[in-house]
Amino acid sequence: MKRLLALLRTWLRRASPAARALAITWQRHLGRPAWVALLLLVCAALLQWQLRPLQQRDALRLEARRAALAGAPAPRAFDAGARGPLSAADIPSARQRGRDLEQLVAAAQRAGLGLERADYSLGAATAGALTRVEATLPLTGSYAGVRRFVAEVLNELPHAALESLQLERANAQAKELQATARLVLFYSEETP
DSSP, rough: OOOHHHHHHHHHHHHHHHHHHHHHHHHHHHHHHHHHHHHHHHHHHHHHHHHHHHHHHHHHHHHHHHHHHHHHHOOOOOOGGSSOOOOOSOBBBBGHHHHHHHHHHHHHHHHHHHEEEEEEEEEHHHHSSSSEEEEEEEEOOOOOHHHHHHHHHHHTTTTTEEEEEEOOOOSSTTEEEEEEEEEEEEOOOOOO
């Protein structure tokens, strides 16, 4: 504060007589608080002058990101009512099983989910001559990614059913969750 006053006195000595008279009058009537307020006002103006380009740059980045997100296709939610019951002709043969399992892995990758391993088991044929393949997929990622994955699988594989979905977080602040999706894929039995 003493340095500031010394600087002010030096400036007053060099200033014109009119500016000196104004400063002395201001000092006499308003005192040190007025000088501190003036100094804070000047600092705020300088700070605003420096921050405005940064704020404008951030606003442009935000606008560009909004435009990019608006242009991205929204994931289509699964609508069970849009698709009626499957007929026997709609159920693929068991030969397609490998492609479908690859499609499950690819859907997890597209949804941004981590999938280290997957367990598959072949179920017994049912009375309607169907083969049941159960796939258990332990997934790691965001809740939105799990939703995208489930919607994509159910939309793209009409012969798939979601048997269970278990979601678990390490704690409330954790960004990633552990999910276990158990899917059932139905195939028509091949007749020799």
